[in-house]
Amino acid sequence: MAKIIQTLKGEVFMTPTTTQDYISLGQEHAVTFGKMQLTLKPGILAEGEPLPCTKGLVSHDLLPGYCIPGIKKLMIVVPSLDTPVCEWQVKEYSDRLKSAGSHSNRAVYVLSMDTPFAQARFIREHDIHPGIIFVSDYACRQFLDNSGLKINELSIFARALIECDENNVVTRVIVPRDITHIPAC
Numbered sequence: 001m002a003k004i005i006q007t008l009k010g011e012v013f014m015t016p017t018t019t020q021d022y023i024s025l026g027q028e029h030a031v032t033f034g035k036m037q038l039t040l041k042p043g044i045l046a047e048g049e050p051l052p053c054t055k056g057l058v059s060h061d062l063l064p065g066y067c068i069p070g071i072k073k074l075m076i077v078v079p080s081l082d083t084p085v086c087e088w089q090v091k092e093y094s095d096r097l098k099s100a101g102s103h104s105n106r107a108v109y110v111l112s113m114d115t116p117f118a119q120a121r122f123i124r125e126h127d128i129h130p131g132i133i134f135v136s137d138y139a140c141r142q143f144l145d146n147s148g149l150k151i152n153e154l155s156i157f158a159r160a161l162i163e164c165d166e167n168n169v170v171t172r173v174i175v176p177r178d179i180t181h182i183p184a185c
Contacts, residue, residue: 016085019181025148025173031158032178040158043148051168052147056140057111059133060119067168072106075162077149079179081114081122086159089182090128097129106163110134113144113156149175159183 023031029040044052054067067073076093078086090110097108110132112119119134128134137143137157144150149158159179163172174183 016088016180016182017178018184019176019178020184021177021181022183023175023177025160025175029148031151031175034178034180038154038158038179039152040148041145041150041152043146043150045147045149045162045170045173047170047173049170051162051164051170052143054135054143056142057135057137058116058139059135060116060123062116067107067109067164069168070166072166073109073162073164073168074106075109075111075160075164077111077157077160077162079112079151079154079156079159081110081112081118085180085182086112087122087126089159090122090132091126092182094126094129094132097131108132111143111157112136113138113141151179 026042026046029042031038031040051067055064058064076090078089080086081090093108108131114122114136115138116136119136122128123134144155144157149160151158159176159182161172161174161183162170165171176183
């Protein structure tokens with residue numbers, strides 16, 4: 001059931017819709033923003049394949065934030081942290097980690113085109129679980145350009161969840177058909 005929530009900035013909105021309506025990444029190259037059709041730049045991100053190069057990603061504290069092999073990973077890919085849906089999605093996952101009482105058995109990343117400074121502000125303002133690593137592709141755009149998640153019209157990521165094994169091989173990719181919806185998983 002949807003609830004009305006208020007962001008720290010005072011915006012009021014309904015909780016985002018969760019969905020199981022996903023695109024088949026690599027075969028479909030379009031998502032929607034409500035009723036607006038948006039195209040995705042084809043890329044190399046695929047289940048069973050290595051994660052596209054992450055060396056250009058930078059963490060919120062300006063350190064290299066690329067995905068280090070040796071541990072399973074979940075990458076929460078969001079269009080922009082400065083939107084109510086993205087804010088809600090990241091806060092919801094952070095709250096789940098906090099209520100679990102321990103760290104996840106995998107590294108959790110939030111990937112966006114937001115600057116590291118905006119990501120650091122978001123972490124502070126929303127008391128995000130310290131086990132979540134925020135990474136930005138704002139400067140290099142290599143992952144954005146190669147992944148298949150680039151929305152051509154906006155030059156930002158489509159919403160997605162990417163799961164990888166300890167060798168950085170992609171085990172699952174979920175991309176909601178409508179980027180205003182949250183994956184139901």
